[in-house]
Amino acid sequence: MKFDPALQPATLLRRYKRFLADIQLPDGTERTIHCANTGAMTGCATPGDTVWYSTSDNAKRKYPNSWELTETHSGHMICVNTAQANRLVVEAIEAGVIEELQGYPTLRTEVPYGEEKSRIDILLQSPSKEDCYIEVKSATLLGEGSQGYFPDTVTTRGQKHLRELATLAQQGKRAVLLFAVLHSGIEKVSPAKHIDEVYNQLLIEAELLGVEVLCYQASLSSAQMSIKNRVPFSQY
Missing domain, CATH: 3.40.1350.60 (Trna Endonuclease; Chain: A, domain 1)
Incomplete structure (x- = not known):
């Protein structure tokens, strides 16, 4: 499975309401993205970790970006999109x-x-x-x-x-x-x-x-x- 378009990196600020997360882009801009994971996400959602997110071309989506991967400070990669x-x-x-x-x-x-x-x-x-x-x-x-x-x-x-x-x-x-x-x-x-x-x-x-x-x-x-x-x- 290849990501097309390519995933983009950001820094995780917080995950909340189960389906949402706030991230900070490399230019300092903050953005809210969708999180398709209803679990506890223990060890997968630590503020400061790198979030890799995808972008949908569906114009009807309230949040066009989706959280796909977490890259932890220890270097582990985790797919959080169940x-x-x-x-x-x-x-x-x-x-x-x-x-x-x-x-x-x-x-x-x-x-x-x-x-x-x-x-x-x-x-x-x-x-x-x-x-x-x-x-x-x-x-x-x-x-x-x-x-x-x-x-x-x-x-x-x-x-x-x-x-x-x-x-x-x-x-x-x-x-x-x-x-x-x-x-x-x-x-x-x-x-x-x-x-x-x-x-x-x-x-x-x-x-x-x-x-x-x-x-x-x-x-x-x-x-x-x-x-x-x-x-x-x-x-x-």
């Missing part, structure tokens, strides 16, 4: 990067499914295989060393998705939870049971029922992003 995770995973599947998800000629996104009226992020289909349901989550919470976690806040939506995936697995269908690691400092992922114990327990139960867990790290820069390699997942 909508990009699904796009990156789709690209990686189609490019053959995610070996575990190959052999499906049909790929669909945002397909309604489940008893709780959800939409699966990616549905892979093949005449010779059982359908493969993939829920994508963006992992950006860095702990000690290179240890990453998900979620960064209590997520009732994420809990629902785990219940849906577990039900699919019980029905004999292929269900996959895929963590897209969008923080350059994260080299392994675990559930954040210190933040959301319910999510942690549901994930344990889902794995026991046959839900597959995959973690793939992304290469991140202000010019482009792509999924590159698998990293370990473990109950921490």
